[in-house]
Amino acid sequence: TPSSRRTTGPTVLALANQKGGVAKTTSVASLGAAFAEQGRRVLLVDLDPQACLTFSLGVDPDTVERSVHDVLTAGVGLEEVVVACDDGVDLVPSTIDLAAAEAMLLARPGREYVLRTALEGLETAYDIVLLDCSPSLGVLTLNALTAADGLVVPMPCEMLSHRGVGQLLDTVADVQRILNRDLEVWGILPTLFDGRSNHAREVLADVGERYELPVLEPPIPKTVRFAEAPAVGRSVLATARTSKGAQAYREVAAALLARM
Ligand code: ADP
Ligand code: MG
Numbered sequence: 051t052p053s054s055r056r057t058t059g060p061t062v063l064a065l066a067n068q069k070g071g072v073a074k075t076t077s078v079a080s081l082g083a084a085f086a087e088q089g090r091r092v093l094l095v096d097l098d099p100q101a102c103l104t105f106s107l108g109v110d111p112d113t114v115e116r117s118v119h120d121v122l123t124a125g126v127g128l129e130e131v132v133v134a135c136d137d138g139v140d141l142v143p144s145t146i147d148l149a150a151a152e153a154m155l156l157a158r159p160g161r162e163y164v165l166r167t168a169l170e171g172l173e174t175a176y177d178i179v180l181l182d183c184s185p186s187l188g189v190l191t192l193n194a195l196t197a198a199d200g201l202v203v204p205m206p207c208e209m210l211s212h213r214g215v216g217q218l219l220d221t222v223a224d225v226q227r228i229l230n231r232d233l234e235v236w237g238i239l240p241t242l243f244d245g246r247s248n249h250a251r252e253v254l255a256d257v258g259e260r261y262e263l264p265v266l267e268p269p270i271p272k273t274v275r276f277a278e279a280p281a282v283g284r285s286v287l288a289t290a291r292t293s294k295g296a297q298a299y300r301e302v303a304a305a306l307l308a309r310m
Contacts, residue, residue, distance in 0.1 A: 059169075059170070059172075060093070060169075060172075060175075060176040060177055060178055060179045061177070061178050061179070061199050061200070061310045062169060062178075062179045062181065062197055062198045062199050062200075063178070063179070063180050063181065063198060063199065063200045063201070063202055063236065063306070064180075064181040064183060064191075064194040064195055064197070064198040064200070064201050064202070065077055065078050065180065065181065065182060065183060065201075065202050065203075065204055065239075066181075066183040066191055066194060066195065066201060066202075066203065066218065067183075067185070067203050067204055067205060067214070067215075067218060068185050068186055068187050068191070068214055068217070068218060069185060069213075069214055070185035071206075072204045072205055072206055072241060072242075073204045073206070073239075073241035073242060073270065073276075074182055074183060074185075074204050075098070075102045075103045075106065075182050076106075076241075076276055076286075077202070077204050077239060077241065077270070077299070078094055078103055078180045078181075078182040079094070079103060079106055079107060079137070079279075079280075079285040080285045080286055080287055080295075080296070080299035081180060081299055081302065081303050081306070082094045082137065082139040082178075082180050082285070083137040083138065083139065083284075083285040083287040083288065083299075084287060084299050084300045084302075084303035084304075085139075085177070085178050085303055085307070086137060086138035086139050087138070087287065087300070088303065088304075088307065090177040090178050090307075091140075091174075091175060091176045091177045091178070092138070092139040092140065092176065092177065092178050092179075092180070093128075093132070093139070093140045093141075093142065093172075093174075093176040093178070093179045093180075094107070094135075094139050094140070094141050094142070094179075094180050094182065095118060095141075095142040095165075095179065095180070095181045095182065096118060096141065096142060096143055096144035096182050097118060097144065097148070097165075097181055097182055097183050097184055097190050097191070097193070097194055098144055098148070098182060098183065098184035098185075098190075099144060099145075099146050099147075099148040099149035099151075099184060100144075100146075100184070101143065101144040101145055101146065101148075102280070103141070103144070103182045104117075104141065104143040104144050104145075105280060106279065106280035106283070106285075107135040107136075107137060107139070107141050107283055107284075107285075108135060108136055108282070108283020108284065109133055109135070109141060109143050109283075111143065111144065111145045111146065112145075114133075114143045114145050116130060116131045117131055117142070117143050117144055117145045117147060117148065118131065118142050118143065118144050118148060119144070119145060119147040119148045119150075119151050121142065121164075121165075121168050122148075122151050122155065122164050122165065122168075122190075122193070123150075123151050123154045123155065127168070127171060127173075128142055128168050128169065128171070128172055129172065129173055129174060131143065132174070135283075136283060136284055136288070137284055137285050137287070137288060140174075140176070148190070151189075151190065152188050152189050152190060155189045155190075155193075156189060161189055161193075162189065162192045162193055162196045162229050163193075163196055163229075164193055165181075165193040165194065165196070165197045166193070166196050166197035166230075169197055177310075178310070181194040181197065181198060187217070187218065187221050191221075192221075192225065192229070195221070195222065195225040195229070195230065195233055196225060196229040196230045196233075197230075198230070198233055199232060199233070199234065200233070200234050200235070200236035200309075201222060201233060201234070201235045201236060202236050202237060202238075202239050202266070202306075203215065203218065203235070203237070203238045203239065203263075204238075204239045204241045205238050205239065205240060205241060205257065206240075206241050206242040206243075207240050207241075207242065207243045207244070207247075207249075207250040207251075207253045207254050207257075207269065208242075208249070208250065208253060212253075212257070212260070215261060219235075219261065222235060235263055235264075236264070236266070236306065236309065237263060237264035237265055237266040238257055238258065238261065238263050238264070238265050238266065239266045239270065239302065240254050240257070240265060240266070240269035240270065241269070241270045242270070242272045243269035243270060243271050243272055244271075244272050245269075245271065254269055266302050266305060266306070267301070267302070267305065268298050268301055268302070269298070270295060270298045270299065270302070271294045271295055271298060273293065273294060273295045275289070275290040275293045275295055275296075276295055278290070286299070287299065287300070
């Protein structure tokens with residue numbers, strides 16, 4: 051049965067969208083760094099077998115001995131796999147092993163609750179946990195939505211990016227009904243925004259109304275600075291401290307903090 055709202059413990063936010071390339075991972079790394087700048091204790095969880103978040107925070111997935119895969123399939127505690135990162139956040143890394151977790155979990159009763167249970171067992175205190183989802187609506191993403199207080203949906207400001215949002219919101223409704231009645235959609239996060247494009251501005255103006263969802267502000271500008279950051283294992287908040295992109299993520303983080 052759906053469990054009731056936790057009164058203690060961190061605020062858990064899932065960043066999900068089953069489309070790839072919408073800036074889920076970039077947003078998790080950047081918002082995590084922004085929360086850490088604000089003095090919050092932050093845990094980031096890489097739930098994608100591609101391990102892009104792990105790599106972008108300076109951890110080589112090929113050298114990780116224990117990962118989120120062991121947490122989800124072998125009952126290993128989150129504490130035992132956490133890595134401290136230069137951005138001032140803790141990371142639960144992923145590896146390609148996670149690709150097999152989906153099938154292993156399918157045979158398990160309560161498979162959607164494994165991550166939630168692991169987070170409830172955390173001994174280290176965190177203020178905020180961000181979950182970086184894979185581009186699918188499979189068991190791993192259901193685990194994220196079941197563990198989360200809030201969902202943030204990163205979405206580029208292009209018409210084609212809308213496809214699939216209806217399906218994501220149907221899944222959210224199912225999760226709210228069956229697995230986690232406390233899950234709330236905190237908003238759409240407009241990403242890869244080109245302010246010079248009329249089309250992008252029209253999409254931005256329309257998207258909230260279309261889905262009857264809040265739109266987080268400001269939109270995250272499209273800039274090349276984001277391409278440089280992962281290669282040095284830091285987020286854009288460290289590699290381009292004063293860039294518009296870094297500043298936009300700080301403002302979105304402040305808006306999210308205000309809601310916590
Ligand atoms: P997802 O996790 O949704 O697949 P990523 O965060 O990996 O998406 O981003 C996809 C690509 O877009 C990456 O190469 C990333 O560097 C780039 N990117 C993300 N945000 C921006 C931005 N605001 N401006 C320019 N490039 C970006
Ligand atoms: Mg990603």
